[in-house]
Amino acid sequence: MSTDTAPASPPPPPPSPSKSAGSISSGQDTRPGDRVFAGLARGSGIILLVVMAAIAAFLAWQATTALTENEGNFLTTFEWDANADPPVFGIAVLAFGTIVSSVIAMVIAVPIAVGIALFISHYAPRKLAAPLAWAVDLLAAVPSIVYGLWGALFLVPHVTGLYEWMDDYFAWTGILEYNGGAARSLFTVGILLAIMILPIVSNVCREVFKQSPKMQEEAALALGATRWEVIKMSVLPFGRSGIISASMLGLGRALGETMAVATVLSPSFLIEPSLLDPGGGTFAQNIAASFKEASAAGIGREALIASGLVLFVITLLVNGLARLIIARRKEYSGANA
Amino acid sequence: MTDVVLDKAPVNDTPPPPSSTLRQPRLPRWAPLGIGALSAALGSGVGLVAGLESRIQWGLIAALLYVVINYTLATLVEGSRQAKDRLATSVVWVCFLAAVVPLVSLIWETVVRGSKVMGVDFLTHSMNGVITLQEGGGAYHALIGTVEQVAIASIIAAPLGLLTAIYLVEYGGGKLAKAVTFFVDVMTGIPSIVAGLFVLAFWILYLGFDYSGFAGAMALAILMLPIVVRSTEEMLKLVPNELREASLALGVPKWLTILRVVLPTAIGGITTGIMLAIARIAGETAPILLLVFGSPSINNNPMEGAQSSLPYYVYEQWKLGNTASFDRAWAAALLLIIFVMVLNLVARAIASWKAPKSGR
Numbered sequence: 001m002s003t004d005t006a007p008a009s010p011p012p013p014p015p016s017p018s019k020s021a022g023s024i025s026s027g028q029d030t031r032p033g034d035r036v037f038a039g040l041a042r043g044s045g046i047i048l049l050v051v052m053a054a055i056a057a058f059l060a061w062q063a064t065t066a067l068t069e070n071e072g073n074f075l076t077t078f079e080w081d082a083n084a085d086p087p088v089f090g091i092a093v094l095a096f097g098t099i100v101s102s103v104i105a106m107v108i109a110v111p112i113a114v115g116i117a118l119f120i121s122h123y124a125p126r127k128l129a130a131p132l133a134w135a136v137d138l139l140a141a142v143p144s145i146v147y148g149l150w151g152a153l154f155l156v157p158h159v160t161g162l163y164e165w166m167d168d169y170f171a172w173t174g175i176l177e178y179n180g181g182a183a184r185s186l187f188t189v190g191i192l193l194a195i196m197i198l199p200i201v202s203n204v205c206r207e208v209f210k211q212s213p214k215m216q217e218e219a220a221l222a223l224g225a226t227r228w229e230v231i232k233m234s235v236l237p238f239g240r241s242g243i244i245s246a247s248m249l250g251l252g253r254a255l256g257e258t259m260a261v262a263t264v265l266s267p268s269f270l271i272e273p274s275l276l277d278p279g280g281g282t283f284a285q286n287i288a289a290s291f292k293e294a295s296a297a298g299i300g301r302e303a304l305i306a307s308g309l310v311l312f313v314i315t316l317l318v319n320g321l322a323r324l325i326i327a328r329r330k331e332y333s334g335a336n337a
Numbered sequence: 338m339t340d341v342v343l344d345k346a347p348v349n350d351t352p353p354p355p356s357s358t359l360r361q362p363r364l365p366r367w368a369p370l371g372i373g374a375l376s377a378a379l380g381s382g383v384g385l386v387a388g389l390e391s392r393i394q395w396g397l398i399a400a401l402l403y404v405v406i407n408y409t410l411a412t413l414v415e416g417s418r419q420a421k422d423r424l425a426t427s428v429v430w431v432c433f434l435a436a437v438v439p440l441v442s443l444i445w446e447t448v449v450r451g452s453k454v455m456g457v458d459f460l461t462h463s464m465n466g467v468i469t470l471q472e473g474g475g476a477y478h479a480l481i482g483t484v485e486q487v488a489i490a491s492i493i494a495a496p497l498g499l500l501t502a503i504y505l506v507e508y509g510g511g512k513l514a515k516a517v518t519f520f521v522d523v524m525t526g527i528p529s530i531v532a533g534l535f536v537l538a539f540w541i542l543y544l545g546f547d548y549s550g551f552a553g554a555m556a557l558a559i560l561m562l563p564i565v566v567r568s569t570e571e572m573l574k575l576v577p578n579e580l581r582e583a584s585l586a587l588g589v590p591k592w593l594t595i596l597r598v599v600l601p602t603a604i605g606g607i608t609t610g611i612m613l614a615i616a617r618i619a620g621e622t623a624p625i626l627l628l629v630f631g632s633p634s635i636n637n638n639p640m641e642g643a644q645s646s647l648p649y650y651v652y653e654q655w656k657l658g659n660t661a662s663f664d665r666a667w668a669a670a671l672l673l674i675i676f677v678m679v680l681n682l683v684a685r686a687i688a689s690w691k692a693p694k695s696g697r
Contacts, residue, residue, distance in 0.1 A: 037592035041504035115432025143620020226422035256528020258623040308534040319526030
């Protein structure tokens with residue numbers, strides 16, 4: 001793709017500033033101050049790696065302790081009795097709840113986040129765009145427990161009307177039944193998670209949209225394309241991988257969110273077919289909710305750590321995939337520029 | 338390659354209008370606003386008539402009406418291409434409003450409900466001896482806990498993160514640097530509860546220490562570290578290479594070059610990054626729940642015994658589930674938001690004050 005710049009690009013690619021600076025003095029690293037400082041810097045890099053390894057190792061170690069004593073099947077048991085004498089626990093309900101609530105969050109949040117990003121980058125009046133971007137940045141900093149409190153005390157009473165309406169028209173689907181009572185259900189959790197990840201997803205999307213090639217956009221405009229045609233033909237294709245990775249980052253957040261789920265959801269160890277009725281649970285929510293009882297005796301804490309390990313692995317995979325897509329895009333845009 | 342597609346589209350789709358006049362008929366400029374007002378009125382009207390309780394439905398109906406009316410009117414007057422454009426514009430506006438409403442409501446509710454019991458008493462008293470149903474009490478103990486835990490976490494994570502970033506930018510390039518970069522990315526995605534579980538497994542279950550503010554601070558440090566590394570790395574990369582070369586050419590050792598030339602140049606951005614990281618961890622509840630355990634009384638010693646923290650206090654008061662405790666929860670949430678927002682604003686102020694001077 002970058003054949004037109006071929007003569008300039010071969011072996012010596014644009015050297016990053018750091019590397020050239022490093023190579024200048026690498027031959028004379030004999031001064032004691034240099035050695036100490038370089039050692040300190042390298043040492044802290046190594047500490048970071050050690051911490052990561054320790055996280056994986058200790059979680060895995062404690063998890064195996066719990067799993068060897070587990071009388072139930074860890075993957076399929078619909079129960080969490082880790083404190084009982086023959087401990088029985090399984091993550092089936094938690095995995096279901098985590099995935100369902102995150103998927104609902106993604107379905108709601110991603111289109112809206114793309115809309116917001118487009119609004120800020122292409123639609124908003126110039127004077128409004130900068131303060132808006134700034135406000136969205138600030139909202140990303142609101143702590144999750146505040147979202148949780150708002151969700152439990154404000155959102156839950158306000159969605160019951162909507163749920164009754166959905167029950168009236170969509171109850172036949174089986175998954176959108178609502179039998180009254182407080183709407184502390186997986187669907188409400190999904191809505192709240194969507195609101196929480198909106199700022200992050202739209203921030204990343206906005207950054208990508210801002211980098212879309214201006215020349216293409218202007219060329220399209222000059223040919224008489226409407227604003228939507230410009231976006232459809234030059235902004236969205238350019239930003240597609242950016243949108244995907246942004247949603248993956250948001251998904252990572254939604255999967256691991258603890259407090260907002262713990263405050264809103266009314267948990268149970270059943271898989272309810274109806275998403276609007278209370279019940280279910282997520283990995284993080286279950287850890288937060290059953291931790292105090294788990295500390296008493298038995299292998300309660302170890303069992304929770306085992307479920308945490310599963311969450312850890314899932315978020316690692318999701319985030320790793322997102323990073324991979326971002327990394328690929330970097331090369332692409334580099335060749336384009 | 339896409340250019341081929343670009344120059345075809347407009348030509349193909351606009352045959353009819355030019356025959357009569359050069360200008361296509363357009364909706365007046367105030368049309369979107371007018372349609373917006375109309376659909377808002379219609380939405381609330383339908384909501385009132387049908388007796389729908391929740392305002393969310395009113396809003397959704399109005400939003401749907403806005404998009405539909407906009408599209409049909411534009412199709413009738415301006416033709417299908419313009420109508421599609423209007424459709425996209427109205428959908429984007431609706432998306433934006435749909436996102437703004439809950440976020441504004443969040444801030445509004447917190448400020449209104451939180452200011453009820455917020456005051457000097459709330460800031461200077463603990464919950465020691467306050468019965469759950471009783472009004473009064475405060476968040477002083479939680480404030481102390483948050484400040485101490487966040488301070489300890491920053492003392493651990495800030496230097497470590499700074500040095501790691503220096504390693505990546507100034508010394509990096511090898512396999513180790515690549516591994517560190519990758520794992521910093523991975524670390525950014527660790528859920529806070531997993532960080533808490535790790536410290537639980539390592540510090541409390543393996544080493545046998547008791548719950549303490551320090552244990553919580555370690556988990557917070559794990560969460561803070563990758564954010565500091567990332568932001569510092571970005572800032573160090575912005576330092577012009579000429580500065581380094583000039584200093585090295587004068588015979589200044591590399592470590593002094595970094596300390597005296599590179600870091601001072603980037604210090605504004607680095608401070609901003611660290612403050613944003615602090616703001617981020619100050620609101621973390623999950624690790625505190627697992628490691629600090631919560632306490633209603635003042636404990637000034639983070640190394641021993643249960644403490645509280647502001648986010649944990651919000652959770653605890655919410656869990657008590659009565660009017661008085663809800664009021665306290667909202668007030669603490671307000672305090673937390675103010676804390677985080679002030680940190681953010683100051684950080685951004687520093688960033689723009691110390692903004693790159695080379696640009697001028």
